[in-house]
Amino acid sequence: MNEPSRATRALAIISLIVAVLAAFALCFAYWLTSSTQVLGGLLALALFAAGAGLTLWGRGYMQHEIVEGEREPLASSEEEWNELARDIQTGADTIGRRRFLVGALCAFAGALGIAGISFLRSLVPHVPTKVLWHTPWKHGVRLVKLDGSPIKADELPVDSFAVVFPEGHIDNLSGATNLVRVKEDLLDLPPEQKSWAVKGIVAYSRICTHAGCPVAQYEDSKHVFSCPCHQSVFNVLNGAVPIGGPATRPLPQLPLGVDSAGYLIATSDFKSPVGPGFWSIK
Amino acid sequence: MKKSPLIARLARKFDQEVGYARTLRKEVVRKIFPDHWTFLFGEIALYSFVILVVTGIFLSLLFSPGSEPVIYHGSYAPLDGVPMSQAYRSLLHISFDVRGGLLLRQIHHWAADLFVAAIVLHIVRLFFTGAYRAPRQTNWLIGVTLLILAVTNGFFGYSIGGDLLSGTGLRIAYAVVLSCPLIGPWLAFLVFGGPPPNPMLLPRIYSLHIFLVPAVIALFLTLHLGILWRQKHTNYPGPRRNDSTIVGSRLWPNYAIKSIAMFLFVSAVLVALGAFAQINPVWIFGPYFGPAVSAGSQPDWYLGWAEGAVRLLPRLNIHIFGHQIPQPFYAGFLLSIIAFAWLYFWPAIGARLLRDKGTHHVLYLPREHPWLCALGMAVLAFFFVLLLGGGDDVIAVLFNSRVLHVRYLFRILLVALPVAAAAATYGFLRLRGGK
Ligand code: FES
Numbered sequence: 164m165n166e167p168s169r170a171t172r173a174l175a176i177i178s179l180i181v182a183v184l185a186a187f188a189l190c191f192a193y194w195l196t197s198s199t200q201v202l203g204g205l206l207a208l209a210l211f212a213a214g215a216g217l218t219l220w221g222r223g224y225m226q227h228e229i230v231e232g233e234r235e236p237l238a239s240s241e242e243e244w245n246e247l248a249r250d251i252q253t254g255a256d257t258i259g260r261r262r263f264l265v266g267a268l269c270a271f272a273g274a275l276g277i278a279g280i281s282f283l284r285s286l287v288p289h290v291p292t293k294v295l296w297h298t299p300w301k302h303g304v305r306l307v308k309l310d311g312s313p314i315k316a317d318e319l320p321v322d323s324f325a326v327v328f329p330e331g332h333i334d335n336l337s338g339a340t341n342l343v344r345v346k347e348d349l350l351d352l353p354p355e356q357k358s359w360a361v362k363g364i365v366a367y368s369r370i371c372t373h374a375g376c377p378v379a380q381y382e383d384s385k386h387v388f389s390c391p392c393h394q395s396v397f398n399v400l401n402g403a404v405p406i407g408g409p410a411t412r413p414l415p416q417l418p419l420g421v422d423s424a425g426y427l428i429a430t431s432d433f434k435s436p437v438g439p440g441f442w443s444i445k
Numbered sequence: 446m447k448k449s450p451l452i453a454r455l456a457r458k459f460d461q462e463v464g465y466a467r468t469l470r471k472e473v474v475r476k477i478f479p480d481h482w483t484f485l486f487g488e489i490a491l492y493s494f495v496i497l498v499v500t501g502i503f504l505s506l507l508f509s510p511g512s513e514p515v516i517y518h519g520s521y522a523p524l525d526g527v528p529m530s531q532a533y534r535s536l537l538h539i540s541f542d543v544r545g546g547l548l549l550r551q552i553h554h555w556a557a558d559l560f561v562a563a564i565v566l567h568i569v570r571l572f573f574t575g576a577y578r579a580p581r582q583t584n585w586l587i588g589v590t591l592l593i594l595a596v597t598n599g600f601f602g603y604s605i606g607g608d609l610l611s612g613t614g615l616r617i618a619y620a621v622v623l624s625c626p627l628i629g630p631w632l633a634f635l636v637f638g639g640p641p642p643n644p645m646l647l648p649r650i651y652s653l654h655i656f657l658v659p660a661v662i663a664l665f666l667t668l669h670l671g672i673l674w675r676q677k678h679t680n681y682p683g684p685r686r687n688d689s690t691i692v693g694s695r696l697w698p699n700y701a702i703k704s705i706a707m708f709l710f711v712s713a714v715l716v717a718l719g720a721f722a723q724i725n726p727v728w729i730f731g732p733y734f735g736p737a738v739s740a741g742s743q744p745d746w747y748l749g750w751a752e753g754a755v756r757l758l759p760r761l762n763i764h765i766f767g768h769q770i771p772q773p774f775y776a777g778f779l780l781s782i783i784a785f786a787w788l789y790f791w792p793a794i795g796a797r798l799l800r801d802k803g804t805h806h807v808l809y810l811p812r813e814h815p816w817l818c819a820l821g822m823a824v825l826a827f828f829f830v831l832l833l834g835g836g837d838d839v840i841a842v843l844f845n846s847r848v849l850h851v852r853y854l855f856r857i858l859l860v861a862l863p864v865a866a867a868a869a870t871y872g873f874l875r876l877r878g879g880k
Contacts, residue, residue, distance in 0.1 A: 203720020214709030291630035336735035439620035440771035
């Protein structure tokens with residue numbers, strides 16, 4: 164045993180006493196306060212003091228002895244290995260018609276494995292392609308705001324921006340849609356999408372085609388949507404074609420119409436899947 | 446004669462049942478551990494895991510991952526009357542109404558961050574000193590697997606809370622899995638149960654987080670330590686250190702005391718962080734609501750590089766056989782696969798580059814192999830730039846500049862910094878007397 168210096172010994176003893184006291188204090192503190200700082204502070208103090216006390220004790224009393232040991236070889240000797248192989252072979256030789264047995268067991272394990280993998284299908288509630296290509300939008304469904312109110316085409320001022328949902332599906336993310344009204348003559352939609360706008364009102368999926376964040380920002384001076392996640396930018400005027408950021412696919416456009424009461428409706432579902440891209444999208 | 450203490454009598458009794466004295470003496474009591482501070486990273490990782498398990502059990506007894514919508518009426522006034530998922534309500538309950546709940550939650554989160562950090566530093570140390578060489582290749586592979594498991598479970602952990610931040614993270618993760626060629630949609634639906642949010646999602650991830658992944662981690666950790674025990678530690682080069690010796694201090698009592706103290710210090714630091722350093726304040730983010738988004742949302746640090754890759758790597762409109770390869774695939778999925786494949790194959794690649802397949806128990810010093818170290822530094826620099834790039838919007842706000850400008854800067858750095866780091870490392874190590 165080493166003789167520690169007085170200072171080391173004193174410090175070690177003080178640390179250990181602090182550790183004990185802090186631990187005791189914690190027992191009481193728990194019943195007196197719910198403060199995260201008090202409870203955590205006491206616990207941290209107790210642990211730290213115990214660690215320090217132990218370290219000082221070790222430094223002071225214990226010899227710091229560097230020892231040298233042998234490394235035995237890790238690998239088995241050639242002889243041991245051969246004995247093992249021989250025993251396994253001898254055992255195997257006593258199994259008659261080994262080929263058939265091994266074959267049968269392999270086939271069994273393989274078939275059971277495939278059966279097991281089949282059960283994974285139960286974890287997939289819906290066929291992906293059925294879900295991914297559809298949203299609650301269809302012909303005649305009204306556009307409603309978050310509070311459920313429908314929208315008259317004439318009520319929307321130019322340059323206004325609104326988030327709309329299919330009526331009756333307000334909590335449905337795949338149906339979330341951005342609605343914008345611009346001056347009608349500014350619109351430059353692809354030919355097959357020309358008829359999807361009503362009086363300069365265009366609607367695009369709110370789900371970013373890059374990684375699925377909501378495309379939350381609209382800059383009316385530039386007529387662009389931008390996505391807060393990775394800053395993809397989409398041009399509202401020409402069919403939401405991406406003009407910046409990592410997205411490569413336009414936001415799907417919702418074909419709009421007006422019902423007999425003058426409210427905005429969809430005339431069909433989106434023609435392409437909303438949200439991030441996947442293999443079967445052309 | 447003085448009676449021996451109870452514990453000694455019990456131990457003797459058990460020895461009469463199984464007979465362990467010889468093994469225990471040789472393999473534990475007299476076992477030799479080398480002393481070097483760089484050997485501590487693995488130990489810190491191990492102790493973080495212990496703390497994760499302890500705090501995790503406590504939290505799992507209180508948390509409910511349901512996604513049924515409820516209205517909040519707890520003691521956190523700003524969210525009173527707000528609709529939210531059961532999961533988020535139970536998170537608020539743990540944070541505000543359970544005594545010590547917030548403390549344990551924050552310790553758990555800090556421990557997860559430290560766990561991954563310690564594993565990364567451990568792997569970096571092994572890389573720069575050649576500890577991946579024979580006979581330790583298998584243990585290296587297990588270690589890389591543990592890193593993947595730790596990162597995965599960390600992500601699962603902060604994703605089950607039903608808060609806005611993690612909800613956004615889940616959607617991005619879903620997009621990355623969905624983008625995988627051919628099997629993407631089925632794979633994404635298998636893991637996530639459909640596009641997030643959906644009623645299956647949180648309970649499923651919760652089950653993986655508290656049961657499956659930790660069990661696999663525990664299994665591989667046991668294997669890792671078992672192999673380490675059998676092979677013994679490596680030694681840094683020095684007097685009397687060669688491939689048939691091991692030099693250090695004995696487990697009993699020197700190393701045991703040091704290691705227990707280390708455990709106490711790691712716990713103390715994590716508890717202090719949990720008490721005084723706020724982490725993941727979910728009540729500020731608010732409950733997840735699909736159409737909203739939190740701008741500037743960041744993943745935990747160990748996934749920052751993936752987020753950075755999704756931001757920094759340019760968009761490429763790739764089509765093969767009339768099928769789309771979305772950007773999240775090559776930026777998220779492919780990059781991770783390449784990164785981990787590189788790590789998995791490193792023992793084989795390293796042996797080739799070193800032209801040395803032999804068994805080594807003595808490490809090399811970085812300066813003995815400047816080229817390898819330059820390569821390692823380049824890879825680290827690459828991931829470091831990606832990590833920073835994951836916060837390019839935050840950095841832009843910080844320096845009052847435009848996100849796109851910051852992004853271009855990072856794209857340049859992504860190429861330039863690895864080259865510079867490699868050159869600097871090589872030059873520095875040559876000066877220090879390499880070959
Ligand atoms: S999710 Fe919109 S840019 Fe990435």
